[in-house]
Amino acid sequence: MNIPIITPIQSTTLETKDVKTITFAHPAPVIPGQFYMIWIPGVDEIPMSVSRITLKTKAITFRDVGDATHQLFQLNAGSHIGIRGPYGNGFTIAGKHLLFVGGGTGIAMLAPAIEHARKQKVKTTVIIGVKTHQELFFEQHMKRTGATVYVTTDDGSYGEKGFASDLAATVLKKEHIDAVYTCGPELMMKTLHKLCKHIRFQASLERYMKCAMGLCGQCCVGDGLRVCVDGPIFDGTTLQKITDFGKYHRDAAGRKIMYK
Amino acid sequence: MVDISTTIGSLRIKNPTMLASGIMDEDAGSMHRMIRSGAGAIVTKSIGLHAREGYPNPTVLELEYGLLNAMGLPNPGIDAYEDELQLLKKSRVPIIGSIYGATPDEFARLADTMQHCGAAAVELNVSCPHAKHYGMEVGCDTQLLYKIVTAVTEQVTIPVFVKISPNVTNIVEIASAAEQGNADAIVAINTVKAMKIDLETRQPILANKTGGYSGRAIKPIGVRCIYDLAQHIKLPLIGVGGITTGQDAVEYFMAGASAVQLGSAVYYRGPDVFRAVCTELKDWMSAHGYTNVSQLVGAALP
Numbered sequence A: 001m002n003i004p005i006i007t008p009i010q011s012t013t014l015e016t017k018d019v020k021t022i023t024f025a026h027p028a029p030v031i032p033g034q035f036y037m038i039w040i041p042g043v044d045e046i047p048m049s050v051s052r053i054t055l056k057t058k059a060i061t062f063r064d065v066g067d068a069t070h071q072l073f074q075l076n077a078g079s080h081i082g083i084r085g086p087y088g089n090g091f092t093i094a095g096k097h098l099l100f101v102g103g104g105t106g107i108a109m110l111a112p113a114i115e116h117a118r119k120q121k122v123k124t125t126v127i128i129g130v131k132t133h134q135e136l137f138f139e140q141h142m143k144r145t146g147a148t149v150y151v152t153t154d155d156g157s158y159g160e161k162g163f164a165s166d167l168a169a170t171v172l173k174k175e176h177i178d179a180v181y182t183c184g185p186e187l188m189m190k191t192l193h194k195l196c197k198h199i200r201f202q203a204s205l206e207r208y209m210k211c212a213m214g215l216c217g218q219c220c221v222g223d224g225l226r227v228c229v230d231g232p233i234f235d236g237t238t239l240q241k242i243t244d245f246g247k248y249h250r251d252a253a254g255r256k257i258m259y260k
Numbered sequence B: 001m002v003d004i005s006t007t008i009g010s011l012r013i014k015n016p017t018m019l020a021s022g023i024m025d026e027d028a029g030s031m032h033r034m035i036r037s038g039a040g041a042i043v044t045k046s047i048g049l050h051a052r053e054g055y056p057n058p059t060v061l062e063l064e065y066g067l068l069n070a071m072g073l074p075n076p077g078i079d080a081y082e083d084e085l086q087l088l089k090k091s092r093v094p095i096i097g098s099i100y101g102a103t104p105d106e107f108a109r110l111a112d113t114m115q116h117c118g119a120a121a122v123e124l125n126v127s128c129p130h131a132k133h134y135g136m137e138v139g140c141d142t143q144l145l146y147k148i149v150t151a152v153t154e155q156v157t158i159p160v161f162v163k164i165s166p167n168v169t170n171i172v173e174i175a176s177a178a179e180q181g182n183a184d185a186i187v188a189i190n191t192v193k194a195m196k197i198d199l200e201t202r203q204p205i206l207a208n209k210t211g212g213y214s215g216r217a218i219k220p221i222g223v224r225c226i227y228d229l230a231q232h233i234k235l236p237l238i239g240v241g242g243i244t245t246g247q248d249a250v251e252y253f254m255a256g257a258s259a260v261q262l263g264s265a266v267y268y269r270g271p272d273v274f275r276a277v278c279t280e281l282k283d284w285m286s287a288h289g290y291t292n293v294s295q296l297v298g299a300a301l302p
């Protein structure tokens, strides 16, 4: 069976004015980087990466960007959502010094990977890139793991002014980094990918998803790679062959939408 | 030596396992992958004149014995899809263009473009169980179906396949209308109309409420349809519905199919299912002393 299971929301946390974390009971094991399909009955079902992993509970952290996320945003402890998953492959976390680069809400799905790395006592550097200070979340949470945390803002309202990928370039020059993990706007990830020709690289891709079961073909990139099953995490070598990476994605009808 | 190549009228394919419409076939890259996975032919996603987003999610569920879907015919529209087809022009295996419309004229225009883009055949989707004004709604009206098939066969020179629905009282009557319209083959079956209700929220889970059931659960329905058709229709038949192993394919051949299509099996056994089914088919045939698929076709018929 692969159907949404109605689950009560255990708690919610407002991270910023439009980012919320929803925690629910879910005892099954999950790998950082995997995602759930979240059913808001009567509205839609959307992919959401796991943002917090404990033995008995899991969480998702999301931005209110449209119809389904807006409805989800209104829900509080005790409300019910449908959960299915986890889906996808998840990160492979290995190396002596790791760099994580999260753009926008991207830090949400990197958080469990960072926590995992720190539990293994791996040296970890985290860059959180946001447009402006008001959009920043998970900074303290990441600092508590013992990682070195930097923040960039496009407008300079907090941390370093500039893009996360610019700061990443500086870190990569100064430090010996074994692997880079990223999630965020695709053009940012593309820039990082170019910086990481000789460093192990893993990026989490986002594509419009329907079945999440590797069947409908809606989420495919490159030569038939299904983001829902073969991804959402792809390594540097694979990304090299995905010609659409950083160029376009597809809407619900399968039409190409160029990144700009 | 076992030869598993087969023919559907004038179309020859190197193995009898075709990719069913709507699975991993919305873009050229996906279809490339299915070709690499060993599919003998590719049927494209059902394409219409204009882009369609399809229904909101949930669109696909896995139930105990099969899959339930209500995609709602999402597709980028024939103009955008032409770009994908151009990338497949050099393909080693035949590409069969699945199309849907509401009128004979729409079908004829779509078929014309498919032919122009190098399609080896067209498959008319007159059997989708969950799209208003399309699919089954046109495929259950024998007069309209006859007009559609006639319009398409008069428009194009490539073979015209008609994919029909099991959700009718008399499947032979529908196929006869297609035969009279000069169709070249009948494809059966599309999904079986079905529903899944969530007990906690007391509502159907699919956003569209009803959907189409596929996978192993519907294989006996598909086999029965092919068996009935084989006795009344002279056209070549293509069997679809629940085929997951080489032996499932054998069963369809014995009922009268000359080739088969696989859809849900891509979920159950992964994209490499085509190669696996072909190997199983060859093994079964050699163990039972068959050397050619044609020896199996219709073997179970009275």
Ligand SMILES: Cc1cc2nc3c(=O)[nH]c(=O)nc-3n(C[C@H](O)[C@H](O)[C@H](O)COP(=O)(O)OP(=O)(O)OC[C@H]3O[C@@H](n4cnc5c(N)ncnc54)[C@H](O)[C@@H]3O)c2cc1C
Pocket: A035, A044, A045, A046, A047, A048, A049, A050, A051, A060, A061, A062, A063, A064, A065, A066, A067, A068, A069, A070, A105, A108, A109, A205, A206, A207, A208, A209, A210, A232, B057
């Ligand atoms: C594997 C994966 C993991 C994700 N994890 C997170 C996460 O942890 N936090 C987070 O905030 N967001 C995440 N997203 C993005 C999230 O799924 C979309 O923001 C959400 O679907 C928007 O739905 P909506 O109805 O609110 O917006 P809409 O108004 O419907 O659309 C806004 C945009 O969201 C995207 N979108 C809509 N529906 C889907 C869908 N079914 N699949 C993919 N994208 C869609 C489209 O690109 C669209 O342009 C993830 C996406 C994927 C593919």
Ligand SMILES: Cc1cc2nc3c(=O)[nH]c(=O)nc-3n(C[C@H](O)[C@H](O)[C@H](O)COP(=O)(O)O)c2cc1C
Pocket: A215, A216, B020, B021, B022, B023, B045, B046, B060, B067, B069, B071, B073, B098, B125, B128, B163, B189, B190, B191, B213, B214, B215, B216, B218, B240, B241, B242, B243, B261, B262, B263, B264, B265
């Ligand atoms: C997700 C999904 C999408 C489908 N989309 C189409 C479609 O666009 N056009 C069509 O003619 N059939 C479509 N079908 C039906 C299949 O082509 C096939 O007839 C049916 O699933 C039975 O075969 P199976 O049991 O091997 O899946 C779809 C089936 C599934 C599961």
Ligand code: FES
Pocket: A208, A209, A210, A211, A212, A213, A214, A215, A216, A217, A218, A219, A220, A226, A227, A228, A229
């Ligand atoms: S969402 Fe259907 S194949 Fe990935």
